[in-house]
Amino acid sequence: MSAAIEQGEIAARGFSFWYGEKQALDDVTFTIAPRAVTALVGPSGCGKTTFLRAINRMHDLVPGVRQSGALELDGAALYAPGVDVVALRQRVGMVFQRWNPFPRSIYDNVAYGPHINGVRKGDALDAMVEHALRRAALWDEVKHRLRQSALALSGGQQQRLCVARALANRPEVLLLDEPASALDPVSTQRLEELLRELRQSLTVVIVTHNLQQAARVADQTAFFFMGRLVEAGRTEALFTAPREPQTEAYLTGRFG
C-alpha cells in the first residue's frame, strides 16, 4: 500500500464483470474518493450492486463469475492472487438492504467481529462495543439493555446495529446496499445523518434507488446504466445539470 494514497480510496480501471455469459459490468473506470459518501444510482440491473459487492469480493462463492481489469483499495489490487479475503472484509464493512442482526444480544452482535479477530478481554471488548454503538448513533438508545435480544429493537435500530457491527471491525470503507429501503422516514433520516457523520472517518459507498436520498447524503454520485458507468461527479452538479443525455433522461424519467 502506498503511503501517498489516503486510506479508503477505491479505484476501478477498466473493470468488467461477468455472471457466466452475462456481462454485468463493462469497462468501469472511476475513483471513489476517501472520506466521502459516494452514491451509486441507476435502474435495476444496471450493475451498481454488482460493483458494490465486488469491492469486498462478495461474488467469490458465486459459480461462474469472472472479472477483468483492475479494482484497487488504496492502490492494492483486490483481485490479485493471494489477497486475504477475510482481512479485506475487515477493512471493507457491508450493510444490506434487509437488516440481519444475529439472534443474539445487542452486545454480542457488535462484539462478534472483534471477538473472532482475537479481542477476548472483557474491558477492551466493552470499550469497542461502546465505541461502535456510539459511532452508529445507537448507544444512548440501547446502553441500558445491551444484553437484550437484538431482534427486540425497531427496524431502524436493527439497521443501525448492523452498521455498528460493521464499524466494530474499524473498517476503512463501509458499503451499504439499499440500507434505508425498508425504513420509515424518521429512521431513514437518522441513518442518513449517521452516514454524513461517518464520512469524516471512513469512505462510504451506498447503492440506492432513492434519488432524493443520494442527493441528500452523497458528496459524489455515479450513474450506471446497462453495466456501464455513464457519469460520475459531484452530486450537486450531477443532479442539477448532468453532462450526459442518458443521465438527464434517467433523472427526469424520460428514458426509453
Added chain:
Amino acid sequence: MTQSQTAAGGGRHFHDQLAALQDRLLAMASHAEELVDRAMAALRARERALASAVVEDDAVLDALELEIEQRAIALLALQQPLARDLRFIIGTIKVSSDLERVGDHAVNIAEATLRLLEIDTPLDPRPELAELARRAGAMLDDALDAFVKGDGALGRDVCRRDDEVDAMLEGLFRVLLTHMIERPASISAALQLLLVGRNLERVADLATNIGEDAVYLAEGSRSSTIMATTRSRHTRRSLVRRSAHLPEPSTVYCSSWPGTFDCCEAHSFRRHRHGRRGRAA
C-alpha cells in the same frame, strides 16, 4: 427502459403537469406583452380610457404569477424534479416574476400617459419611443421562445441586443434634453416621455433576465460573459440616470439565483430583480 425503471419525478402525470405549467407561463407572457403594447397605443392615441384600462388589467398578471408560483411549488414538493425539469421549474418561477414586473412597467407607461394628458404644453411622442417599444417587445418574445425551446443561442442573442436598447435610451435622452433646453415649457412633458423610455428599457432588461434563464435552462450553467456585459452596461447607464434626476427605486433584498450574489453590483441598475416586490419605480 420501462417507466417503472425510471427515476422519481418521472411519469406521464408529472410531464402533463409540466406542460400545463408551461402553458400558463406562455399565457402570462402574451398578456404581459399585450399590456405593454396597449400602454404604448394609449400614449400614441392620447387615450385616457385606454391608459386606465392598462392600469386595471395589471391585476390579471399578478394573479397569473401567483398561480404559476403555486403550481411550481407543488411540483417541487410533490415530484422532486431533477436536472432539466428542476431547472425548468425554477426558471418558470423567475420568469413569471419578471413578467409580472413587465406588467408594472406597462402600468408606469400608462400612468405617465395619464400625466401627459394633464400637461398644458404637450409634446408629441418621439419616434424613438416606438422603436424602443418594438425592440423591447421583440426581445421579450425571443427570450420567451428561447426559454420554452431551451435555446441557449437565442437566449444569448437577446442578452446581446440589450446594449442596443440602452444606446437608444441614451439617444432619446439627448434629444429630449435639447427640447428642454430650447423650450423650458416642455420640461414636464419631456420628463414623462423620458420616463416612458426608461420603462421600456427596463422591459428589455427583464427580457435579458429571461434570456439568461433560457441559457441556464439549456446549458446548466450561468454564463460569465453575459454577466460581464451587464457590468459594462451598468457603468454607462448610471450616467443617464444621474443626469436625468430620475427617482431611485428602493432596494430591500436580493432574490437573485444562488451563486449570483457577486452579480448584485453588476445588476444594480436592474432593480427589478433585486428590488422590492411589487410595483417597480
